[in-house]
Amino acid sequence: MIYRSTRGNAEKVGSAKAIIRGIAEDKGLYVPDFIPELDEPLSELVDLSYHDIALKILPRFLSDFTEEELRDCIEKAYDAKFSATEIVPVVQAGDAWFIELYHGKTSAFKDMALSILPHLLTTALKKEKEDSTIAVLTATSGDTGKAALEGFADVPGTEIFVFFPQDGVSQIQARQMVTQEGENTHVYGINGNFDDAQTAVKRAFNDLELAKRLAGRGYRLSSANSINIGRLVPQIVYYFWAYLQLLKRGGLAPDDPVNIVVPTGNFGNILAAYYASEMGLPVKRLICASNINHVLTDFINTGIYNANRPFCVTSSPSMDILISSNLERLLYHLSGKSETEVSRLMEDLEQNGLYEVSPKIRKGLEKFRAGFADDAETLSTIKKLHDKTGYLIDPHTAVAYKVYQDYRMETGDDTPTLIASTASAYKFAESVTAALELKDASDGFAAIRQLHCATGVAVPVELETLEKKPVRHKSVIDKEEIAAVVDAVLR
Ligand SMILES: *Cc1c(COP(=O)(O)O)cnc(C)c1O
Numbered sequence: 001m002i003y004r005s006t007r008g009n010a011e012k013v014g015s016a017k018a019i020i021r022g023i024a025e026d027k028g029l030y031v032p033d034f035i036p037e038l039d040e041p042l043s044e045l046v047d048l049s050y051h052d053i054a055l056k057i058l059p060r061f062l063s064d065f066t067e068e069e070l071r072d073c074i075e076k077a078y079d080a081k082f083s084a085t086e087i088v089p090v091v092q093a094g095d096a097w098f099i100e101l102y103h104g105k106t107s108a109f110k111d112m113a114l115s116i117l118p119h120l121l122t123t124a125l126k127k128e129k130e131d132s133t134i135a136v137l138t139a140t141s142g143d144t145g146k147a148a149l150e151g152f153a154d155v156p157g158t159e160i161f162v163f164f165p166q167d168g169v170s171q172i173q174a175r176q177m178v179t180q181e182g183e184n185t186h187v188y189g190i191n192g193n194f195d196d197a198q199t200a201v202k203r204a205f206n207d208l209e210l211a212k213r214l215a216g217r218g219y220r221l222s223s224a225n226s227i228n229i230g231r232l233v234p235q236i237v238y239y240f241w242a243y244l245q246l247l248k249r250g251g252l253a254p255d256d257p258v259n260i261v262v263p264t265g266n267f268g269n270i271l272a273a274y275y276a277s278e279m280g281l282p283v284k285r286l287i288c289a290s291n292i293n294h295v296l297t298d299f300i301n302t303g304i305y306n307a308n309r310p311f312c313v314t315s316s317p318s319m320d321i322l323i324s325s326n327l328e329r330l331l332y333h334l335s336g337k338s339e340t341e342v343s344r345l346m347e348d349l350e351q352n353g354l355y356e357v358s359p360k361i362r363k364g365l366e367k368f369r370a371g372f373a374d375d376a377e378t379l380s381t382i383k384k385l386h387d388k389t390g391y392l393i394d395p396h397t398a399v400a401y402k403v404y405q406d407y408r409m410e411t412g413d414d415t416p417t418l419i420a421s422t423a424s425a426y427k428f429a430e431s432v433t434a435a436l437e438l439k440d441a442s443d444g445f446a447a448i449r450q451l452h453c454a455t456g457v458a459v460p461v462e463l464e465t466l467e468k469k470p471v472r473h474k475s476v477i478d479k480e481e482i483a484a485v486v487d488a489v490l491r
Contacts, residue, residue: 001063003030003229006332007346008339016064016124019117019230020134022223023205028342030229031329035278036060038240042281043254046244050078050087053244054237057279061233062120069123077116077234081105083460088112088238090245090418093391096261096404097251098421099242102394106176107424107460108318109269110147112238113231118151118158120230121222125157132220135159135490137204137482139197139225141265141318142169143423145187146176148224153182160224161186161486163197166476169317170428171444172463179469186489187473190482193311195322198225200479210483219490226268227325235272236279242418243281251416257284259417261407263400264288264296265319267326269420274330274367283367284415289403290372291316296324300370303362305345307353315375315395315431318423323349331357334364371403378402379435382425386436392457394423395431426451426463 003018004010007028013021018030038056045053054074059067078087084103091098104111121134136158138148145162152160164177166189177187190197204210205221214221226232239260246252260283262270270288277283290297291314299305307322314320328346334357335341341358348355373381378395381402386392393401400419407413425432429447434440438454441447445467452459477485 001036001061002033004033005029006031006328006339007343014064015062015229016127019120019124019228020128020130020220020222022221022225022228023202027202027206029227029325029328031332032061032229035275035333038279038281041254042240042244042247046248048244050237050241051075053241054078054234057237057240058233061229064127065120065123073116073119073123076119081115088241090242091391092251093389094385094401095408096401096417096419097242097246098391098393098397098419099238100421101238102422102424102427104147105150105462106143106146107427107463108143108147109420109422110143111150113226113234114144114147114151114224116234117224117228117230118155122155122157130220132215132218133157133159134222135161135214135219135486136222136224137161137201137486138163138223139194139201140164140169141194141320142173143318144225146173146180149177149180149182149185149187152224153180153185155184159184159186159219159490161188161489163188163190163201163482165190165193165197168193168313168320170430172427172429172448172466173317175444175466178471178473179466180472185473188485189476190479191476192479194320195311196479198323198325200482201225204483204486207483210487213487214490217490225325226266232268232272232275232326235269236276239273239276239281239418246416246418255282257282257415259283259285259287259413259415260420261287261289261400261404261417262420263316263319263396263422264290265321265324267296267324267330269422271326271329273420277367285413286368287403287407288368288370289400290370291319291378291399292372292374293320293322294372295322296327297370297372299327300365300368303365304356305349305354307349315378315428316399318396319399331361334361336360369407371406373399373402379431381405382432382435383437386455392425392432392455393421394425394428395435396423397421424460424463425457426459
């Protein structure tokens, strides 16, 4: 499998190089030359384990790696770090099936990809006989940062830098990051929002002078954000897995279509669902759910992407994003691989914060539906579902469930539906206790205890022990300082 840049002005590379580099040298994202089909009848795969399904998907995209290497990466990634033996439980509640993607170490779905990325990256380095140390730079809206830190902590040959918006993440999310152990971990709060952090990190990647200085000292920069193809590909697996669980449990007959609803921020998770459907997973609708920062809802409904609007901090902070990086990949595929069109659109976005796509791309969006939920709707959705069924969801998942309710009301579509459940409710305990109208908790940790007493749902071990962990990272910097900080640490 060959990877090329969405913007057409970079060397074509294999999967190992694409993972090492993270982003192409023309600032484009690496995309596979074609989307491979899964050419086996799904009904024959129902008894496979999560590992086995991953071994059906990954080799088709990551063909630089041997099957043995991939098996090794998969086994190291999806092990007892996950509190669920099946790795990803699929749970029926209300009128949908929830794909619980949050049973990894950091209680959010980012663990699905970031548990395996360090293994893919170190394997790729060996294959490419790269002897530089990889410095991974990551901007985070809260969940990626911690998952990347857990994934890369003390991995030989790597340094991991995480930049999070100082006032844009939950107390629990911040505490998870600033208590991170590991000699190679570097964590900074940024004065600004997620888009500021992401833009500044992208700028550091494109700083050729910085790259040259670091290369002189034996370092190469890479990315753990979902722009890295090594994150995207492992995310395809769980959509197949979830479909197969429904098939196995009689929720579906072979070849029946499903709808998939994804609470969306940087467009990585839903892009993986799109890849799954292009690979042959029977998907009727891909429903993109946003919070009040609903740039994507407007885009899917009008073909106009307009980031010129106020940035709102919400109860679903991991979706507080106005510039969704991975959309660039979808534009590339839907434009018929037109590098010129993608380059022009991304130029417009950079210059004016705005672009409008061609009729061809709009037509390609037909399978997508989109909607958004504000904070009040999100919280009341958590309460309604819990009151009715006893099932507890976090605010991100609640955004998705509310958008799905609206979709059903409007269309009457009763196709079986999978909802990507992206975080444990305990990770956003303050919002969830407010949603359930429990009495005001004094802070995030008190909220965790209250929520546990009120619902009886088990608290993830890592969150239970978090309060007593010492803070190790205390720096807060301006976004302009990112390059200088990296330069100074990597001496
Ligand atoms: C990252 C994240 C999202 C958004 O996923 P994208 O791939 O960025 O669209 C949604 N929910 C939670 C809990 C997340 O951590």
